[in-house]
Amino acid sequence: MPENGATIMIVDDSSTSRMITKRCFGFALGEQFTFMEATDGANALSQLQDDVVDLIVTDINMPKMDGTTFVWKIRMSDQLKRIPVVVLSSMKNDALKATLRELGVEQFVQKPVSPVKVGEVMEVLGWR
Amino acid sequence: MEVIAERERTAVETTVMETFAEMAFLDVMPSNSKNEFGTSQGFAVNIAGNERLRCYLDMSIAAKHAVVENIHADAWTELSSEEIDDCLLEILNVLGGTLGRALWGEAVRCKLGFPEVVVMMPGRGDGVHVFDFDAEGEPLTVIMERRG
Numbered sequence: 001m002p003e004n005g006a007t008i009m010i011v012d013d014s015s016t017s018r019m020i021t022k023r024c025f026g027f028a029l030g031e032q033f034t035f036m037e038a039t040d041g042a043n044a045l046s047q048l049q050d051d052v053v054d055l056i057v058t059d060i061n062m063p064k065m066d067g068t069t070f071v072w073k074i075r076m077s078d079q080l081k082r083i084p085v086v087v088l089s090s091m092k093n094d095a096l097k098a099t100l101r102e103l104g105v106e107q108f109v110q111k112p113v114s115p116v117k118v119g120e121v122m123e124v125l126g127w128r
Numbered sequence: 129m130e131v132i133a134e135r136e137r138t139a140v141e142t143t144v145m146e147t148f149a150e151m152a153f154l155d156v157m158p159s160n161s162k163n164e165f166g167t168s169q170g171f172a173v174n175i176a177g178n179e180r181l182r183c184y185l186d187m188s189i190a191a192k193h194a195v196v197e198n199i200h201a202d203a204w205t206e207l208s209s210e211e212i213d214d215c216l217l218e219i220l221n222v223l224g225g226t227l228g229r230a231l232w233g234e235a236v237r238c239k240l241g242f243p244e245v246v247v248m249m250p251g252r253g254d255g256v257h258v259f260d261f262d263a264e265g266e267p268l269t270v271i272m273e274r275r276g
Contacts, residue, residue, distance in 0.1 A: 015211065016199060016218040061240050090225025095237040111222045112151040
């Protein structure tokens with residue numbers, strides 16, 4: 001984890017889900033983070049043109065630009081491709097996991113998200 | 129009315145109980161009483177996997193209050209109507225995704241639609257499966273409609 005506090009971007013069309021995710025990160029890691037929020041992949045990419053983030057947490061099923069397309073666009077960008085991505089979705093199946101693995105995403109949390117699930121994933125990423 | 133397999137019934141009941149417990153800290157149990165439903169705004173989501181389903185969620189106003197207030201840790205009156213609808217739609221979103229996996233397993237590619245607010249719900253006589261629940265004394269109903 002970055003030494004001076006991390007900035008985490010949460011990409012989800014549900015404001016409730018974004019709120020729960022922020023709460024879980026706080027409980028799981030006991031740290032103060034700066035959160036950026038985006039309502040879909042397109043909105044997130046627009047914000048990432050101007051701002052730097054340390055971690056992206058994204059939903060899959062979103063209007064305008066879904067999570068899979070968003071992650072693909074991140075991986076195609078020289079500027080963004082090294083940002084770690086955690087996928088958080090209510091859908092979990094082998095095909096989706098395989099697609100995400102091809103995009104270099106190994107960290108998958110199935111909703112409902114909890115501090116325990118977030119903690120486990122962040123431990124793998126070395127943030128805990 | 130179609131007969132529902134015991135495995136499917138268990139999948140629906142377990143998914144509902146676990147989702148409401150984990151997200152809204154609410155004890156929801158299968159009920160033997162026949163809940164009234166469709167009297168207020170409900171919610172629906174399409175789930176596609178081995179078959180196409182439409183899943184409806186209906187609950188009493190008091191149950192909605194409990195779900196939303198528990199998730200937000202805030203009073204109903206302090207929340208906007210957008211926040212309230214978003215909260216109830218998100219719990220259906222999670223329920224739909226979890227249900228797809230419970231019904232068909234992870235080997236089946238499951239596609240979830242976007243949850244939506246509905247004012248018209250199918251009735252008990254419309255060839256749907258109705259699952260009656262008790263949410264800490266309040267009626268909560270899940271209706272599954274097969275769409276081919």
